[in-house]
Amino acid sequence: MKSNIPVTVLSGYLGSGKTTLLNHLLHNQTDWKIAVVVNDMSEVNIDASMVKQGRFKRTEEKLVELQNGCICCTLREDLIQEVEKLAAMDIDYILIESTGISEPIPVAQSFTYEDEEPGIHLGENCRLDTMVTVVDANRFWDDYASGETLLDRQQAADETDAREVIDLLIDQIEFANVIVLNKIDLVKSSDRDELKAVLHQLNPEARIVESEFSRVAPEEVLNTGRFDFEKVSQGAGWIKELNEDHVPESDEYNISSFVYRSKKPFHPERLMAWLENWPSSIIRAKGFFWIASRNDIAGLLSQAGTSLSIQGAGEWIAVLPETDQQEILAEDPELLTRWDDTYGDRLTELVFIGIEMDQKKIIETLDQCLLSEREMEEDWKTFADPLPEFTGDHPHDHS
Structure with a gap:
């Protein structure tokens, strides 16, 4: 089994462009054999030539549906077991696309903490390389001001899921190494720059990459070596400000x-x-x-x-x-x-x-x-x- 297979996790609210980014990476990264864990296989454009070239691998089991991504539920066990199987294959990289309503921290914790089941510790075989959040530049302020819950939008994990849309967006933004600010072609340059400044204030440590149709250079999100759990956990702007590490004003x-x-x-x-x-x-x-x-x-x-x-x-x-x-x-x-x-x-x-x-x-x-x-x-x-x-x-x- 290979050691330290790098892993990139893609998060972002529904419609932000996560799956488009995943497809872009699979079609424009030719150096590695990439395994993919997604929530909806039908949305991922894997053509026959890619499989033939050995650039895509998957286990025979159903791919993991991360739903709400909480580590306290059985989905975490499914994810850990799935990734362990992938790590045993002849692959160079693992890409995980979490659902649009998934919180990134529990997914990251799956790679950081040893699993209760004997013999499963993803940190021994994999290295969480980059946490990516995709932000829809055109819809961010509408979602921010909507006051709607995931239940209101019929996007909740279950009937007890009372999270508000903006809380989810903020969670995803504050726990990221890389923020892909997508759909910038749909907003004025002044609005884009202001939103970038806001995102930087919310997460001063994250690299912000602008994109149209989720087209970003693969090296911006793959094998960056940026992820450090403790650093990312303390990276949110409010935490830095609280710790007297003042975030420069825009x-x-x-x-x-x-x-x-x-x-x-x-x-x-x-x-x-x-x-x-x-x-x-x-x-x-x-x-x-x-x-x-x-x-x-x-x-x-x-x-x-x-x-x-x-x-x-x-x-x-x-x-x-x-x-x-x-x-x-x-x-x-x-x-x-x-x-x-x-x-x-x-x-x-x-x-x-x-x-x-x-x-x-x-x-x-x-x-x-x-x-x-x-x-x-x-x-x-x-x-x-x-x-x-x-x-x-x-x-x-x-x-």
């Missing part, structure tokens, strides 16, 4: 980002009012927040387009038993630099990315949502709390 299009930080908690009623009047200039926000009426649990806020969600992110370290606190602080001494004698690690850190944001006003209005000095002395449990209850991760949430 002055020409007034695209910027900043972190709102506070060591005072929010009053739940005033925060709710602020969320209900969300500034339209903010295109992406994510981070953790401290709310007085839920003093033990950290909140996680995530926004993209019309989609805005809050959920519980676990207990603050300050809530844990003293021995657990000391153990965590010993492992991560940096926490001590912001540890408060009274409130411990409780704080708010929210990243905002937007176009023509009024940063000063956003900060001022959020400050008005914090507890006053008088309220800091009151019983916080008595505050009216109209915010939705915190929930844990839903089945398709891998944040």
